[in-house]
Amino acid sequence: MRFWGKFFGFIIGFMFGRIFGALLGLWLGHLYDKRAASGVGFREVLGQAKNRQAIFFNTTFAVMGHVAKASGQVTETDIRIATLLMDQMRLTGEARKEAQQAFREGKSADFDLRSSLQAFRVITMGRKELVQMFIEIQIQTALSDGELDPAEHAILMTIAQELGYGRAQLDELLKRWQAEFRFHQTSSGNKTSITDAYSLLGITNEASDQEVKRAYRKLMNEHHPDKLVAKGLPPEMMELANRKAQDIQAAYDRVKSERGMR
Structure with missing residues (x-):
């Protein structure tokens, strides 16, 4: 079993980026070990990682442009959301x-949405957390004006289906x-805020304390930055x-406080 790539990747990554760097180095080292037998070197592995990031980056903004154009024209709000991002x-x-x-x-009439999504799906294979974050960014774009146009919903449905x-x-x-958006708007602790806190966690107020904790851990695991x-x-x-x-x-924290959970 090969392990030197993981070992050195972890050590070097930790030196330059502490825990996050160590995790990234460990991942790159794992790819190196996995491909070493076939003669693929570390530079090629690193190049593949960078290429994956570049495709994610460009596809995100291209599809954002396509979603923004779905209702017929790109509005000032759409542009503001893209700029804010x-x-x-x-x-x-x-x-x-x-x-x-x-x-x-992405705004152009000849933009091939399905082909772009198919290429994106290949580079995110087995990385459902990345796919979910990508879809959430497109949802944010579609709902930038507070409403979901039927054409925008249709495109979001195409995006979702193409990505499984x-x-x-x-x-x-x-x-x-939508709950997350409202949660930001009503963070002063009123009734709407607690309702949306539950929705943001994907549960209802009828959930048990154990179910609340389980939902929280699942979401944090899916969205952990590192x-x-x-x-x-x-x-x-x-x-x-x-x-x-x-x-x-x-x-x-809002739900815990409401319930008196520790």
């Missing part, structure tokens, strides 16, 4: 230009994202993962 990711210089170019390509999600799963993600980056999330999107994890934590 770039700001949250702290994109500057060439990276921001690439995101803007991908967004424009059914209608029920998409509806659940839509419900949770885990997502190790699976291929572009480093530029780390801040988005952090914000999602913070929202989950805030909802859980």
Whole structure:
């Protein structure tokens, strides 16, 4: 059994990035060990990881542009959401230009949504957390004006189906994202806030304390930033993962406080 790639990847990653770097190094080392017998070197493994991140990055913004155009025209709100996302990711210089170019390509009439999603599905095979985050970003774009146009819903359904999600799963993600949006708007502790805290966690107020904890742990496991980056999330999107994890934590804390849980 080969292990030197994992060993050195962990050590070097920890030196440069502490726990997150160690996890990423361990993952790259694992890929190296797995491919070493076939003569694939570390540079090729690293190149594959970077290529996966680049495809995730570009597909995200291209499909955002396509979703924004679904209702007939890209509105100021759509552009503001895309710009806000770039700001949250702290994109500057060439990276921001690439995101803007991908967004424009997605808006074009000849953009091939299905082909783009099929390529995206290949590079995220076995990484359902990345797929879910991608879909949630597209949901955020579609609901940027507070309403879901039928054409936008149709595109979201196409995205979900191409990436292996059914209608029920998409509806659940839509419900949770809407709850997350409202949770931000009503974070002063009123009744709506606690209702949306439950919805954000994907449960109801009839859930037992054990079910609340289980739902929280499941969501945190799915959205843990270090885990997502190790699976291929572009480093530029780390801040988005952090914000999602913070929202989950805030909802859980709200529910715990309401119930008097420890």
